[in-house]
Amino acid sequence: MTKQCNKALVLLNMGGARNKDELKMFLTNMFNDKNILTVKSNLLRSIIAKFIVSSRLNSAWKNYEEIGNQSPINPLTEKLVDRLNDEFEDICVYQAMRYTPPFASEVVKDLELKGIKDVVLLPLYPQYSTTTTKSSVEDFQEAAKDKFNIEVIEPYYQNKVFNEALIDTIKNTVENPNEYNLIFSAHGLPQKIVDAGDPYEKHVNEHVKILSDILKEQGVEFKSISLSYQSKVGPMKWLEPALDKELEKYKDQKVLIYPIAFIVDNSETDFELSIEYKEEADKIGIVDYKVCKCLNYDEKFIKAIRDITKL
Template sequence: MDRALVLLNMGGPRNKEEFEMFLRNMFNDPNILTIKNDFLRSIIASLIVMSRKNSAWENYLAIGGSSPINKLTEKIVEKLSYSMGNYYVTWAMRYTPPFASQAVKEIEAKGIKDIVLLPMYPQYSTTTTKSSVEDFMAACEGKDFNITVIDRFYKNEFVNLSIVYSIRDTLLEQKSSEYHLIFSAHGLPQKIVDNGDPYQKEIQEHVQILSEVLDYCKIPFKSISLAYQSKIGPMKWLTPSLEDKLKEYKGEKVLIYPISFTVDNSETVFELAIEYKEKAHEIGIIDYKVCKCENDSQRFCEALEELVRGYK
């Protein structure tokens, strides 16, 4: 093996102890809680963790007490390791183990110098891609590596075909033309976008690209729209919220695709598939479906391989 491929993601807890670690690490991240003073950020992070850890843990209990992101990422690594024989494939999470330092030790032990980093976020954001890449680079300080970063891939045709086929397959024999398709993206505070984060623009571009691919593949929908989920706190976030968007479809059928995620996590398997499903039924939506993320599907793994091998 002459190269390493490292998949980067946010991470997710395997138990309640890791859940507290996840929250603490996330809210101490200056890319998430954009407070310049480290001491003040740590105090505010501790207050957030103490106020949220018990109530938010209930969400994880509803999905079995752990995030699915770890096992699914392991499966992706296993499949890519098999198909990409000249790459050593591994993974590193931002807020829970395995951390970047572990991946760096593995790569060093194998004597590999060339590394490709693949943050598993299709669109670039300071809160995701930048945070994960900075974290890995810090773990490489003083090391003699040649590092290539694939910092976004929402325009990749192989990935987008995988997404479109997933949307088609979720409906099985039902007619897509009877459904409204909502691309749901993780929200961001408006001030982060106003400060230059390109995430919203790239999400909007991605929706347009996927709409064109759906049209090309003759998969029509009643409508296609974009909404944002996961808002916390009182500040202004990107709009429209998914809850507000769902209110437009009383008496209709709705299909949700989690456009900013590639691997299922609590925001998809709990928030979208359980929490928002209940809200949809309260609104009067007659059928509410959620597409799974691409996860370790063969199509998606093949798309990732094409992406990495073809990246310049």
């Protein structure tokens, strides 16, 4: 990056593995995150994390093998960063991932070298959760050590330009919406995290209402519109309804999935939604099962970022 910048825009996300070693790194870092495993003892968290990683690594890697041995989040985010650097003349755009490279510490070093003092953090999570937004923002702030003037962009699921981009993606995925049941699929959370005050469920519900209203205003009629949650792990209670249970309602019907909690495609969209839940849909007897692509580096999302950040 050679352009002269007086400000930086840093995109925050969880990251994704490029190989099996990075998958181990991802899982280790994630389950050592105090916002994910909410036990008070760092030692106990570390012990639990080691157990989870050792038990899950091989099976998780088999999933990655089905999508080309790496998460799509990396090349797609790199493309988004490149597009934004072309868009902004005097703003340097970076990505900082929470659990795999490039880490916040690497970005901080480059910002210091360039003498940039003003930094805008844009979490690539439209709805707020302690497990995503809070974790990523705290991670960057700890790496920055008060070296910059930091502005954190608030949740933007209500932003008009952003939602117009989402609606366009939904409309462009199927020709006859009235033949499809639209399911907004959000990444699940343990119920205890929501009960402790996490606003994620509230934000997701509000977002579904906003998008449903826009579709209605535009005269786009789906057979039905609903919300469900994916990625449940373990025996504890998670947000409901679960996507696999929701799909059971639509035997002999058509279903369109929109991954409402994700902006960039990743293993949860390319494997879990597009392969794993597709297999469930086939067993149920759903006659057509489609998954919308995320916004990724869509031109309308670039415009939305301008509107959201006011840069």
